[in-house]
Amino acid sequence: MNISASINYNKLNNNQLLSIPINVEQTDLPFKGEVIFNNALDPYQKAFDVFQQMGYRIPEENVQPQPMNNSLENIQLKSKMQAYKHKRVNDNYEEVRGLAAKRGVADGRPHIAGISEVIDNIYTDYQQKYGELVKASMQYMQDMNIMASKLSRYIEAGENGKIHIKLEDTLRAMDEIVAKYSGTSVTSEVDGETKELKELREELRLAYERIEVIKTNGGVSLAFEFMNVVNLSNKIKEEMKKLNLKSVGGYFGKWEPDFDKAKPLMEINGTEQEYAFWEKKLQGQGFIVKRVNGALRIFPDFKPVKEIFYTLNHSSATWDTDGSDISSQEFQSLQSIVDSQKGAINSSQSRLVETFRQDDSHFETLIQLLIQLYKDLQQYNNSYVNM
Incomplete structure (x- = not known):
C-alpha cells in the first residue's frame, strides 16, 4: 500500500x-x-x-x-x-x-x-x-509555590544587619498547606489535634454550654451534664495517652508523609496493563505510584518538601516564640534552597x-x-x- x-x-x-x-x-x-x-x-x-x-x-x-x-x-x-x-x-x-x-x-x-x-x-x-x-498535579504545584513563599512572610529586619525570623510560625504555615496532601500535620503529630480528639473536645465544649444554660434557666439534668463532662475529660486523657506526640523540632527534622492517610492526586481502578503504563510514565518523574488494595494511587513525590523542612529545621534559627536572628548570608542560603526545591516541583509538573x-x-x-x-x-x- x-x-x-x-x-x-x-x-x-x-x-x-x-x-x-x-x-x-x-x-x-x-x-x-x-x-x-x-x-x-x-x-x-x-x-x-x-x-x-x-x-x-x-x-x-x-x-x-x-x-x-x-x-x-x-x-x-x-x-x-x-x-x-x-x-x-x-x-x-x-x-x-x-x-x-x-x-x-x-x-x-x-x-x-x-x-x-x-x-x-x-x-x-x-x-x-x-x-x-494534570489538573490535580497543577493544583499541587500551585499550592507548593505558595508554601515556598511563606519563608518571606515571617521575617523582618533584625539587629546588626541580621534577619529576624519566626521559625516555628514559618514551618507551621508551610505545613498547613502540605498537610492537604501528605496525610500528616504538625497539629496532629505535635499538638495532638486528631480527628477523634477534635470531636471529643467539641462534645466537651457543648456540654459546658449546656451546664451554663441549666444554671441560668434551671433544670434537673445538671448532675447528668457534670458527669458527662467528667467522662468526656477522661476520654480525652485516654486518647492523649495513645498518641506518641513529637516535639516541633522532631516533627520537622524527620518529617515524612503518611501514605496510608494521604489523599492521592488520582486513584485508578483498572487493569494490570494500565497500572504498568502509569508506573512507567510517572515513577521517578516527580511522582510516587503505589498499589493499594487492588487500586493504583498516584502521589506527588514529597522529597522537595522534606528537604525544605529539614533545611529550615537545622538552621541556626531557634524555636523561640518571638523568633530569632540569623545572618543575612544564612537567610540567602535558606532562600536559595527553598527556591531550588520549588523549581524541582515545577520541573516535575512541566515534564508531566x-x-x-x-x-x-x-x-x-x-x-x-x-x-x-x-x-x-x-x-x-x-x-x-x-x-
Whole structure:
C-alpha cells in the first residue's frame, strides 16, 4: 500500500512514537488479512503497530525541543494551551466515533473492530485520566509555590544587619498547606489535634454550654451534664495517652508523609496493563505510584518538601516564640534552597505536561489514521457495490 505524506517514514520504533499529527492518503484497497495485537506494547504503541501491519506507514518522530522555562506562570500557560488542544482532540474523537457507528464501516472485519476498540480504550483509560492527573498535579504545584513563599512572610529586619525570623510560625504555615496532601500535620503529630480528639473536645465544649444554660434557666439534668463532662475529660486523657506526640523540632527534622492517610492526586481502578503504563510514565518523574488494595494511587513525590523542612529545621534559627536572628548570608542560603526545591516541583509538573502533550499528539494521529481507514473501507464497500 502507498501512503503519502510530506515527511520521511521509517519502521515503527516502539520507544519513539510520533509527536506531531500527520495527513495520510490511502490509494489502494484496504487490508484484508490477519493482524496481531501485541499486548506487550503500551496502548499507543499497540495501535500504531496494528496500523503498520495493515500497511499504514508511520512517520519518523519529529521532536521539537521545548524551552526550559519552569516558572509557575509559564507552566500554567502551557497547561491551559494543552487543555484546549486536549478538548479539541477529544471532540474530534467523539465525532469520528459517532460517524463510524452510524455508517457501520467495520463491515464484520475483526481487525477493524479490534483497532477501534484499542483506540476507544486509549481514550477512556488514558486520555481522560491524563487530563485529570494534570489538573490535580497543577493544583499541587500551585499550592507548593505558595508554601515556598511563606519563608518571606515571617521575617523582618533584625539587629546588626541580621534577619529576624519566626521559625516555628514559618514551618507551621508551610505545613498547613502540605498537610492537604501528605496525610500528616504538625497539629496532629505535635499538638495532638486528631480527628477523634477534635470531636471529643467539641462534645466537651457543648456540654459546658449546656451546664451554663441549666444554671441560668434551671433544670434537673445538671448532675447528668457534670458527669458527662467528667467522662468526656477522661476520654480525652485516654486518647492523649495513645498518641506518641513529637516535639516541633522532631516533627520537622524527620518529617515524612503518611501514605496510608494521604489523599492521592488520582486513584485508578483498572487493569494490570494500565497500572504498568502509569508506573512507567510517572515513577521517578516527580511522582510516587503505589498499589493499594487492588487500586493504583498516584502521589506527588514529597522529597522537595522534606528537604525544605529539614533545611529550615537545622538552621541556626531557634524555636523561640518571638523568633530569632540569623545572618543575612544564612537567610540567602535558606532562600536559595527553598527556591531550588520549588523549581524541582515545577520541573516535575512541566515534564508531566510535556508527556501529556506528546501522547495527545499520538492520539490525534491515531484518530487521523482511523479516519483514513474508515474512508478506505467506505471506498472499498462502494466499489464492491458498483461491481
